[in-house]
Amino acid sequence: MSIRTSLSERLFNGCNIAFFIFFGLVTLLPFVNLTAKSLSSEAAVVSGSVNLWPVGFQLGTYQYVLEDAMFLTSLGNSVLLAVVGTALGLFVTTITAYPLSRLRLRGRKWLLLMFVFTMLFSGGLIPMYLLMQALGLVNTMPALFLPAAINVFNLLIIKNYFEALPDSLEESAKIDGASNVRTLFRIMLPLSLPVMATIALFFAVYFWNDYFTAMIYITNQDLKPLQLFLKELLVSSSSEFLKDNVDAALNTTPQSIQAASILLATLPILLVYPFLQKYFVKGVLVGSVKG
């Protein structure tokens, strides 16, 4: 009996491990393929002979991309957007979440309801566009980060985290005569690093990855963020390929250069992610279980 159990358990464990190795490979292979393409000669890429290893190794594509003024401008815009947007978003969301986490606050329920309602119902794309136009924000950087500064989902995660901190912290700060603002910044925030790191990562990733907002509000080439630049690069050339217009497609950006651009745009996230991962697992755990 016990031998049979352990045999079937071992069989299950083996299959399970095999499944996750497969899952991991499916996740990683597209990157390996793309890296190989970015390091191969364009001729090898176009003839379709590149699989997981570069054919006709070269680094010229990376040099080309890193010398491309448009790529660098949009990269700069994205870095600026991610830094300013994350700083503002984290600050406004935190100072809004703290009062909402104090159960004694009058009108707390109504305010929360007002925030949560916007998760379920919104004015929609066109009224938002007309508003931004009326505010004079079309074709400006703030159009990309001001509307996203408060994210209700992030707000709820931070609020839940503050609620879960022991009441005694606030009481002892009160006895020492600290104001609410001082309590928040000197006592609550240092204890909230995991959730702050998580939300900072969420904001940064959002601002780094968002192309849609820019596609709506930005037409000025000099203000386009990296993702919009990439989108225009990929979609214009792939649609030529799709129409079997090979001549036109060959005149657009070579595939190896597209591959290098994609990888360079992904690199910052892949570099930051491992360092923040331990925080966000913990931070998200607290937020999601309570919420």
Added chain:
Amino acid sequence: MKHNDAPAALRRGTLAMRPARSRAGQRLGADMRRDWDLYLLLVPGILFLLVFKYAPMYGISIAFKDFNIFEGYAGSPWVGGKHFANLFQSPDFARVFCNTVIISVLKIAILFPLPILVALLLNELRHMLFKRTVQTVIYVPHFLSWVIVGGLFIDLLSTNGGLFNKALGLLGIEPIAFFLDSSVFRGVLIASAGWKETGWSTIVYLAAFATIDPGLYEASKIDGASRLRQLWHITLPGIAPIILLMFILRLGNILEAGTEQILVMYNPTVYNVSDVIGSYVYRMGLGNQDYSFTTAVGVFESLISLTLVIGGNALSRKYLQRGIW
């Protein structure tokens, strides 16, 4: 400001009400004195909320007008429900509405259970280093933009040396033009969405596992329960509330079939199966400046979502005694 109301309340109060009112007034006054800075902290957040979330709701009025950019909100003439009437008669709208519902339902049917299954399997991994490595790897695609994922899939599925078509070739299957073929394009949308989000979506369920009392597993082990029985009788019921919560939230997004994804991946050849409400509003609203009609489409979408979440919650409260609020 508000604590000045206390004496006023006192003056207005009837004899019987006076003590209660004055106590409440004093409490309010004391609250304001103690917590004025908490209210101050709320000011920027409320301003953002009013300007960027509630002000656009006022803009919904243009769905009932023939909006003209030169006349503005006030000057454009009211036309009542004309745009909504057009919407229900428009063959375009019928098409994008069907596409939206089909793609969404397929995504829910296939991609909603998948993370639950993967989380259950992850939970059974006993080798911790391997488990952590797997988690690290499968979370990554969530952090990539749809532009990048779209680029990866265009590349992977290309008929000209795409890795996937090469693999099909090994099985003796002719290359398929996935991005041009209306019969498979929805499959591409669902597969790429699954590739991007399945790993990340497990995180909520993994968190839910941590809240299950380990004593339950100990007790069932003593009773001789197999791992499968534990899974069925302890783990699944333990995470059922989270599954329900995620499902109701997902239901609210049923008319958001993945606009950002589709705008990157679709092309005119496959519009017939992939043009959804979001992409249609984008093209017609901003491209053709058909502001009033597309606002009506947006309002319709928002109202359905709101109804589904509230309805879903009410049903779940009635039949499962659990709701999200």
